[in-house]
Amino acid sequence: MEKRKTFGGSLGFVLAAAGSAVGLGNIWRFPYLAARDGGGLFLVIYIILALTFGFTLVTAEIAIGRKTKQSPLTAYGKLNKNWTWLGWISSIVPFIILPYYCVIGGWVLKYLIAFLTGHGIDAAKEGYFTDFITSKGEPLIMMFIFLFAVTVVIYLGVNKGIESFSKVIMPVLLVLVVGIAIFSLTITKTDDAGVTRTGLQGLKYYVIPNLDGLTVKKFFNVVMDAMGQLFYSLSVAMGILIAYGSYVKDDANLPRSINQIEIFDTLVAFLAGVMIIPAVYVFSGTDGMASGPSLMFVALPKIFASMGKAGTIVGIIFFAMVLFAAITSAMSVLEAIVSGMIDSDKRFSRGKAVIIEFIVSLALACLVCFGYNDLYFELKLPNGAVGQILDVMDYVSNSILMPIGAIATCILVGWVIKPKVIIDEVEKSGDKMGRKRLFTVMIKYIAPVCLFVLLLMSLGIF
Template identity: 70%
Template sequence: MEEKKRHSFGGSIGFVLAAAGSAVGLGNIWRFPYLAAKDGGGLFLVVYIILALTFGYTLLTTEIAIGRKTKQSPLTAYTKLHDKWGFLGAIASIIPVIIMPYYCTIGGWVVKYFFVFLTGHGADAAQDGFFTGFITSQWEPIITFVIFLAVSAFIVFRGVNKGIESTSKIIMPILLVMILGIAIFSLTLKNTNDAGEVVTGLQGFKIYIVPNFEGLTIGKLFTVLIDALGQLFFSLSVAMGIMITYGSYVKDDANLGKSINQIEIFDTVVAFLAGAMIIPAVYAFMGTDGMSSGPSLMFVSLPKVFAAMGVAGNIIGTIFFAMVLFAAITSAVSVMEAVVSCIMDAFHTSRTKAGTIEGIFALIVGIIVCLGYNKLYFEFKLPNGSTAQILDIMDYISNNLLMPIVALATCILVGWVIKPKTVIEEVEKSGCKMGRKRLYTAMVKVIAPIFLILLLLQTLGIMKL
């Protein structure tokens, strides 16, 4: 049976929490603190906040407005905007298809660590080689991946209101309380290092929020800018079809400008708290050496920190991985919903059929990703110089390559073809005024495209930082 009437969010709160839930994911929790520590703490924060209020605001506004104006998923929305730009919808739709299998694989890793701490075996996770031993085993990563995928799919199958909106209304407030609680706890930590010095979480927090201008050069500042730009794609869930999909579920009488501002604030606060939660704790117990990139921060460094806390560490670890699991699920749901929505709109099929197709595809490819660490392991050199295997290659293609391309092409379409007034009029449709109108026009036409070109050149290894 076909879905003839497009579902919509019951209210603006449901939309804001669902969109914020999509934005607050693994990228925020492990990538933001690492980049902040690497790029001079407060310096990165200042650059990030400025970009969030300008560059991020522009992409977020554009995508949500496109979604509500067309009432379509990304696959068909671009064609509705301009009949010669349908190819952009196809590219935008491929991104969540690529992301879903490997994101659920990482979600499975979180499931594993949550159960390890929940059952009181957190000390095991702190042992050298525990993470590597887990992901290189043949069956366990596949089992945890399937569990995570099944939970995400269940929420999507329930639909926009009963699934995505109702789940977000429950999970997001709990998530915020958990992050805030752990952040406050991190500030109270004290530890005596090998040199006999007392190191505190507050010292780590100071490193996090106070800009470090030592040795600052134009090149270093440029690196911070590129890192912050790349992080915004993770933080705001833009250029992957999600915000167009969620925007298509927003009612015409909703105050779009207000909702966008709330999503910005929510996401920036959570990103900041993620840093306040992780950097002070890691600094107190491991110094700056513990702030390694990507999965190793969450799955190697932090379990060691929790183990060093003693009895309390197992409890804090359980709460932490429960929080990460909530964040990962809300993001995975949004990624899957973008794909399901595309299938429904393009082929006029039911949610059940669309969800089943995407679920089966994600299951098959996700198993291949899991096996990429054992049976199917190989190494490949990416254009940016890093060594990769299956998961890294998929991440590079979707996040580093296709997302900047989609964002750049969308800016050209809106800025120069259909004109910024198309988006501005959509935002102001419900009678509200768009506060940053001039900024939006300048960003979408000129500044954002320049930033995106620089990001692409760096990704392709053409421009070395």
Template identity: 65%
Template sequence: MEKRNKFSGSIGFVLAAAGSAVGLGNIWRFPNLAAKNGGGLFLVVYLILALSFGFTLLITEVSIGRKTNQSSLTAYGKLNKKFGWLGVFSAIVPFLILPYYCIVGGWVLKYAVVFITGNGTKAAQDGYFVEFISDPKVAIAFDFIFLLATCFVIYRGVNKGIESLSKILMPVLLVIVVGIAIFSLTIKNEETGVTGLEGLKYYVVPNVEGFKLSDYCRVIMDAMGQLFYSISVAMGIMVTYGSYFKKEDNLIKSVNRIEIFDTIVAFLAGVMIIPAVYVFMGKEGMTGGAGLVFMVIPKVFQSMGGIGQFVGALFFLMVLFAALTSSISVLEAVVSGMIDKFGTSRKKAVISEGIIALIIGIIICFGYKAKSIFYMEVDLPNGAKGQQLLDVVDYLANNIFMPVVAIGTCILIGWVVKPKTVIDEASINGEKFGRKKLFTAMITVIAPILLTLLLLISLGVISFD
């Protein structure tokens, strides 16, 4: 078995973990949820949950990884043999996510190339996105390039690969995000007179007009769901990264920094997107998912005139960086598990998983071609209509396996090995565990209840509509 590498210090760990947390969910999901859930109300609820629910899950997983010195596939079983199944479930999540995440990463790469080469107006045309993803040859080509880049970084290892890339991309990403956010506030629609500052007001000022009790409940669950996916928990990543975190480094301070970084980028993503969409397309332009990034945003850049081409290139370059730092963490969770469980070399693990991900990715890409045997349209239990194969795999990973893993983790730490296991590991060097009582209450009672509600909503058992 290969000697386990460690991050060179807390900065390397924080940037790598933040790189995993700051992904497509921050960019195409957070702004839409904030816009439809009362603006500032959603932001306040999200912040409260980040400091309680998010902190609890994040510090738990990082502590498990550092304590056991194992990736998630074997870490849970090392804490308690009866919970070895939890490690298997947590390893299934990144295995499912990697193929389709690289496909979406390929879409981002395609749009980045289009804007960088000065062809952004093409991307703004109706039907461009659907035409692109419906052509398996082109979609697979970009999927392959993105997957290859991901594999190359992981092949180079923890220090030369993950840490080195994160130290470069994360500061650059933050600079671009701040720059576009500031620019978004300065724009104005000359025809309507609407300004970016009005869009910012729509984003940050609470708007609860007509809200019923069910609407407030939806805001809480949407904020929790977004946070749950945003901080990269329940998918083996933070356990794996925790196993690379040195014993002598301050774990609590590092987790706090990850929280801050992820929350700031999520908020700034809204400042980037919502004012710009509001100025040129109004409230009607607010949407989420791929439609926001690949259909709405290009039209916004086109409406800006000449400067829109440049801003669009920067935007998609930023999204590409966010997607890449997230995809490498997903692959590392799989590769590290193979190394720990089967003693596989890093080289063999990367190559074998890369081939599997490419094959699955090819099948998913053909799922968008109407005459393909892999084409499908299925209504999901959470209310999503007419979804393709990619959405089905995404639903299984994000809405079934991840909540189950998180609930199981809460039961293991909260009731079996007890919260003291995490508290002692996190404060092993004498660090003060400032939210000890809150952590204990969250991991034993509150978080399992909230996660169970989230799972029931995902299964369509509960609805706030």
């Protein structure tokens, strides 16, 4: 077994962990939910949950990783041999996610190339997105390029790959996010009826709580939406933070690093909304808020096209930013898988593990691509959604396995090994952990109950 590498410093760890959090789901899903769920109401609830629920799960997973110095596959067994099964659940999640994530990453690459080559106008035409994803060749090529790029970074290892890449890309990503957000606020458009909409009006729509028609049930649904978003935003319950935590040095200031990850992720999630919602509001009004691929790959290209020449530049910057975000997230997902292979079997070197997982993910990603043409089918999921291969994989990993894994982690930490084990690990460097009582109450009582409700909702039971 290879000697475990460590991050060179806390900055590398924070940027890598933040990079895993800032991904495709954050960029399109957070703004959509905020727009749908009452704007500022969703934001306030999300921030509260991030500081309580999110803090609890992030702290537990990072501390488990550093304490055991193991991947998610083997870490839980180190804590308690009867909980080895939880390591398998935690490892299956990234294994399922990586193939379809790389397919979507390929879509982003396609749109970036379209804008770079001056075909941004074509990307805004009706049917462009559907024609692309249902074609048989180009989606495979784009997916392969994306997966190969991610594989190269992970092949280079913790220091030369993950840490070095994150130190360069994450600051660039933040600058691009801030730049697009500022630009979005300056947009103004007058429609044919003489009605003028501005980016600042869109910002108000985003941040000011809309309590119209708010009921207890609707408020509860907003809370559940915000909690579900935390899985996407903070990369919890998919083994990533355990893997990254295992590379953190024992003398690192873990409380400070956890706080920085929280702040960075919440800031970028908020700015994602500032980037997208004001622009969509200006050009499409409140009717322009759509979920999923239709927002990023259909609505936004139309907005960029309506900006004229400036739209091409904005489109390039936007899709470059999204591509960077997608790569950093895919890196962390692949690392969670590779680290498990290395820790579970001494015959696996990093290079061998990366190559094997590359081949397996490539095969599964091809199936996802074919799911839009030769292997297309429609299946009604328990949560009421209708989808095909990609949607089924997303549902199983994000809506079923992740809540189950998170619930089990809460039970293990809260009732089996006890919260003090995690608290002692966090404070091992001599730095005091804030919110200790909150952590204990959340991990033992509140988090598992909320997660169980979220699981029931995903199963269509509640």
